[in-house]
Amino acid sequence: MKIFQVALGILAAIGGFVDIGDLVFNSAAGATFGYQLLWVVVIGVIGIIVYSEMCGRIAAISKKAVFDVVRERVGFKAGLVTLIAAQVVNLMTLAAEVGGVAICLRLLSGLPYRWLILVAVFGLGAVVWITSFDWIERIFGYGGLCMLVFAVAAIKLKPDWGAVAHGFVPHLETKDTLLYFYFAVGLLGAAMTPYEVYFYSSGGIEEEWTEKDLGLNRANAIIGYGLGGFLSFALMIVGGALFLPHGIGPETLGSISLGAQVPLGEIGLLLALIGILFAVGGASIDTLFSGAYNFAQFFGWEWGRYRSPAGAPRFTLGWMVLLVLALGIVMTGVDPVQLTEYAVIFSVVALPLTYLPILLVANDRAYMGRYVNGRLANVLGGIYLVVILAVSLSAIPLMLLTNVGQG
Amino acid sequence: MSEELDIGLGVVDHQLLDSDGRRCGNVDDLAIEGEPGKQAEVVAILSGPGVWRERAGLLGRLAAWIGGGRRVRIPWDEVAGIESHVRLKKKATEYGLGRGDDRARPWIAWIPGSHR
């Protein structure tokens, strides 16, 4: 029975670890540079595995989530700045995802976009209020499984597998160097989304992880994000095999879904839209809760998705207010795909602010006892600190120099 | 049996838990009594938005204003233990802590299903 549960968990993970940032950047990277950036996705996936494993371990041993740690480690003032930066990025991401859900609903139903934004917001709010979290993870996880259609599509498009393999080797074969690095930064940012880490670490506390769960933590991180990486490969391969040769820029979720429709017909399109709807919808719930968790953890409020809403009123109001704010942002008519690009780039800029305290605490015996980072974790953790700092500093300049990826 | 610790790192900014294990704020600052050159000790925990004013400059004052500016003083005798959180001996309401949640509750409580 245990194997069955693990398999279910894996299935749910496939749907749960791809969000709108991955969709947009992986498809666009494929459409612009073919398979050349596949190696960056590998780096991003390993990075998020390292980061979340540390956060999960910190949650299990020290019983603290990310913003508990940030505040304790860098103090109130720097912590408050970090909180504000994180929440701005979270809100942008949430708005982009809510908009993405509305777009999918429009593509599926043909109803007007503005109404569907309201449907999306109230629908998400109702799901969060009524449904238990186990069911939320199942529904959105299994629904997101439909994203596997992109893996099937990638194979059906018969890409040059030699070129695909070559893409896993870091190389630079283009004159468009700035644009190449812009996409590299975006792909790393999309893979290492901070809200996933906030959500994951808070989840570890909610599940009351202890040292017995460290293996589970590691498995979750590796399998979950590994599968997300696998889907990201599929999206980029589809981009390279279909969009690049035809000069299509996947600038809307509709055109991204073309990637499944062209090789697989109407059923491919339907599965792609359903998969995107559930993957992005599930991601929006994760982002929503991350925002509420961050406020609650920083200010010391009661929090938890297993608590009754009245048992954690400010936490509950927190996610409600965030949902309303996201509604407002999407209602202005901003393009969710454009907003996604900004959200990913800004999240990259803010990434060191939460990564560094986590790395420090993971090494702190007062918090971790004998479960401090071993040599591998520290080597990887240190390498990624350098990577994250480099990417964070170059993100905005690259964005400006490439005119947000327009080249 | 005594233990050395760095107070800023080990106590300040840590989560407060009451006797029921309810989260009720953070240790936002500590009150120390004792003239320079003589014995000094920590006499109280200070918690609440009003305490943030001194800790983060302009941003802190803004946050304090948004938060309502209350300060709560908890005598150090009320500390039951310091582990990963700071545990207090009595319930939050007895100290005047957790008022923010109490004030926010009516906004939620009328919605069906909020007491599950």
Added chain:
Amino acid sequence: MRTLSSIVRRKVVTEDGGDLGRCYDVRGELSRSGLKVKGLVIGRRGRLEHLGIGAQASASSNRVRDGDVIPWEAIVRFERDTIVVRDPWSKT
């Protein structure tokens, strides 16, 4: 009555103006009878010390950091932005 936040981050100087660095934490002694203040933890690396960089790696699980501790008894007075301590004070 003084708050911890008002002590931390001040510069620490000797009576004749010598600069000893900044106070980035306060060393205490926790026991059943209370939390006594032992001294000021000073260092020259500024913010890095508060983050815990350059310290630790000791096998002890104490929540203490390396860095010199000036005993509370060595403090002469608190000025507006600085803490003045007696000179010399023992480093051991």
